[in-house]
Amino acid sequence: MRTFPKGGVHPPGLKIASGSAISLLSLPEIACIHLSQHLGAPAQPVVAKGDAVKVGQLIAEVSGFVSANIHSPVSGIIQKIEPAPDASGYAKPAIFIEVSGDEWLESIDRTPVLAKPNGITGDEIIAKVKEMGIVGLGGATFPSHVKISVPKGKKADILIINGVECEPYLTSDHRLMLEKGEEILTGIQLLMRALGVERAVIGIERNKPDAIRHLAGLAAGYPGITVCALKVKYPQGGEKQLIKAITGREVPSLGLPIEVGAVVHNVGTAFAVYEAVLKNKPLFERVVTVTGKNLAHTANFQVRIGTPVIQLIDAVGGLPGNAAKVINGGPMMGKALPMLGVPVTKGTSGILIMSDQESARKQSMNCIRCSRCSSACPMGLEPYLLMSLGEAKRWEDMESEHTLDCMECGSCSYTCPSHRPLLDYIRIGKSNVNRIIRARK
Amino acid sequence: MSPNNLLTVSHSPHVFGSESVQKIMYRVLLAMVPAFAVSLIFFGVGALIVTGVAVVSCLVFEYLIARFLLKVKPTLWDGSAAVTGVLLAFNVPSNLPVWMIVVGSLVAIGIAKMSFGGLGKNPFNPALAGRIFLLVSFPVQMTSWPKAVESRFAYLDATTGATPLGIMKEGLKNGQPMVDLLKDIPDYGQMFLGNMSGSLGEISALALLLGGLYLLIKKVITWHIPVSILSTVVLFTGLMWLINPDKFADPLFHLLAGGVILGAIFMATDMVTSPMTPVGQIIFGVGIGLITCLIRLFGAYPEGVSFAILIMNAFVPLIDKYVKPKRFGEVVKHG
Numbered sequence: 009m010r011t012f013p014k015g016g017v018h019p020p021g022l023k024i025a026s027g028s029a030i031s032l033l034s035l036p037e038i039a040c041i042h043l044s045q046h047l048g049a050p051a052q053p054v055v056a057k058g059d060a061v062k063v064g065q066l067i068a069e070v071s072g073f074v075s076a077n078i079h080s081p082v083s084g085i086i087q088k089i090e091p092a093p094d095a096s097g098y099a100k101p102a103i104f105i106e107v108s109g110d111e112w113l114e115s116i117d118r119t120p121v122l123a124k125p126n127g128i129t130g131d132e133i134i135a136k137v138k139e140m141g142i143v144g145l146g147g148a149t150f151p152s153h154v155k156i157s158v159p160k161g162k163k164a165d166i167l168i169i170n171g172v173e174c175e176p177y178l179t180s181d182h183r184l185m186l187e188k189g190e191e192i193l194t195g196i197q198l199l200m201r202a203l204g205v206e207r208a209v210i211g212i213e214r215n216k217p218d219a220i221r222h223l224a225g226l227a228a229g230y231p232g233i234t235v236c237a238l239k240v241k242y243p244q245g246g247e248k249q250l251i252k253a254i255t256g257r258e259v260p261s262l263g264l265p266i267e268v269g270a271v272v273h274n275v276g277t278a279f280a281v282y283e284a285v286l287k288n289k290p291l292f293e294r295v296v297t298v299t300g301k302n303l304a305h306t307a308n309f310q311v312r313i314g315t316p317v318i319q320l321i322d323a324v325g326g327l328p329g330n331a332a333k334v335i336n337g338g339p340m341m342g343k344a345l346p347m348l349g350v351p352v353t354k355g356t357s358g359i360l361i362m363s364d365q366e367s368a369r370k371q372s373m374n375c376i377r378c379s380r381c382s383s384a385c386p387m388g389l390e391p392y393l394l395m396s397l398g399e400a401k402r403w404e405d406m407e408s409e410h411t412l413d414c415m416e417c418g419s420c421s422y423t424c425p426s427h428r429p430l431l432d433y434i435r436i437g438k439s440n441v442n443r444i445i446r447a448r449k
Numbered sequence: 450m451s452p453n454n455l456l457t458v459s460h461s462p463h464v465f466g467s468e469s470v471q472k473i474m475y476r477v478l479l480a481m482v483p484a485f486a487v488s489l490i491f492f493g494v495g496a497l498i499v500t501g502v503a504v505v506s507c508l509v510f511e512y513l514i515a516r517f518l519l520k521v522k523p524t525l526w527d528g529s530a531a532v533t534g535v536l537l538a539f540n541v542p543s544n545l546p547v548w549m550i551v552v553g554s555l556v557a558i559g560i561a562k563m564s565f566g567g568l569g570k571n572p573f574n575p576a577l578a579g580r581i582f583l584l585v586s587f588p589v590q591m592t593s594w595p596k597a598v599e600s601r602f603a604y605l606d607a608t609t610g611a612t613p614l615g616i617m618k619e620g621l622k623n624g625q626p627m628v629d630l631l632k633d634i635p636d637y638g639q640m641f642l643g644n645m646s647g648s649l650g651e652i653s654a655l656a657l658l659l660g661g662l663y664l665l666i667k668k669v670i671t672w673h674i675p676v677s678i679l680s681t682v683v684l685f686t687g688l689m690w691l692i693n694p695d696k697f698a699d700p701l702f703h704l705l706a707g708g709v710i711l712g713a714i715f716m717a718t719d720m721v722t723s724p725m726t727p728v729g730q731i732i733f734g735v736g737i738g739l740i741t742c743l744i745r746l747f748g749a750y751p752e753g754v755s756f757a758i759l760i761m762n763a764f765v766p767l768i769d770k771y772v773k774p775k776r777f778g779e780v781v782k783h784g
Contacts, residue, residue, distance in 0.1 A: 014775070374566070378473065379725040386777060422462050425470050
């Protein structure tokens, strides 16, 4: 069975919400849209207080190469443009829109009819993807038009579509694959055309047999696209791990996938690209899983960007009494939210509510050198060593022990029998090493 | 509900595996049960007294040192002191006087473990440090071996006899022919079951292998260290035996006699004092196998497993410095 060769852990899947079909969440009263929805430079507002906007209207535009347009997810009046706390808890500039009605731009094709790519060219696709503000929906929110513009001198020969969803609990990609299969495959065709590749492989973990069957069946009608079933092992959906599992190619340390001729996009992104290019629909809504062991219900909501997280939680019956952590994303790599008023962004794949009992950290003990962390590290690092170097503030040594290769998957901390905060120290090391590298320039 | 409820904020990951140090140590203790049961059958009351004293004194010393010298919260429940106690007992004869066991425990816990900072910090295997201290301090008591079965109801007054390795070493030194020597030692079937003189936990290859299998299945140990030690011993002694079968015993004898299986499965695999990488562990195991054979075949002592493990323990930091795991993306490959 295909998988990445080294490391990984097996956290329980807990895909409680996988049976819940995607449902529409009601509109917020006030939408709060951060100008930094994506990796790279924040977008620049093109609207002012008091302006009336329609759904899909451009409200902030790219500033710089790595940046993305932002479109209004609602119709209404611009209330204010001022800093508001985002998922990190820090206040960042945001556009507030007071919602009235739900009036969409006429240019957006809202019919469910499946559109076909026909004569559209690669450059037109890239331009459209950029115009519609598409970013990677797997969580990294890297602007997609940058990723499909292959740099000069490089060549892509395979497109890999990430339908792995290896994070426990999350089911938004799973639902999308089941419900929007044709659209995803058409989106993949568009991405293939933009990249100029003949081959695309959709990687899906075997814990989603229905999605594998469904997409493999549909893919028969799409030349060049195949589905690859992957072993259930975290972090199978890590970009470099996925490329290795599917193609056998190993992206060099600190390098990019294009260096081995591969480009990876999430299934959600493929769907967004379909809607953007063929339906003229900017990225202003996405599927968000709301889940947790102690919730009355779980759900996969289609949510407008800018909707406060609390509205999603209330829609599944409110916060349970024993809730201690609300996580933006999955339990392995997600970020714990400091407050529930923060809005959903383009990168929000799930809202996970955990009890104190489930998420509590245990008392850390001495390292017993069991080497489980090294065995679990998919990047072949030695987390125990990085942590002791970090404790001693030996940043240069952390650099030469390749701490920057760490993708923060959390397998080391997950597996440690002494409950040591391995990844926390590696993160401190990474930021210090990056600081040192910047200072050298 | 107010959107500003008090929430816990911490970095990912937010879930953790169920593994713990305590579980690992308790699995090791469980894995030693068959070997202990066999020693109860063959050495009876002596095995019970020695093991009991060793475990209790290791726990007491760890508690006292943590509480009153280091002034930290004692962590007896992690099970590591109990493991050291059982392993120390496994490595001494079943007629060792109580006070010597207490001294051995003090060296194991006090000097070899706690003085380096406690669990996880010790460079040398504590139980073996204790054993070697006893061996060089009380060579007579440490090499008077109760006879299996006969001494079942005896402790200090047990009838003693030489171990198979002792018989072999002494006999070869005196120029006795191999055929006669092989008649003086139990047959290999009996040795496999544990019916021979020796340290109380080392005698039964069968029981030790059962425990080892359990540790392998439970992923407490990996195959690398035991297999590399045992295969090195077989290869080296086999080679010498092929060269001169009158002067050197056969490899099966060397596997079954003495403490090599106990050492390979329970002592050398101690996580704290063994290398972190599989390749490092194989180097470590081959080193132990070689040193064991050199001492057994050419050294003054009939047995050398404990020395071999302690010597290789000293090389662990060096091995870990130079033997690194293969990094992802280190070698660029085009598939």
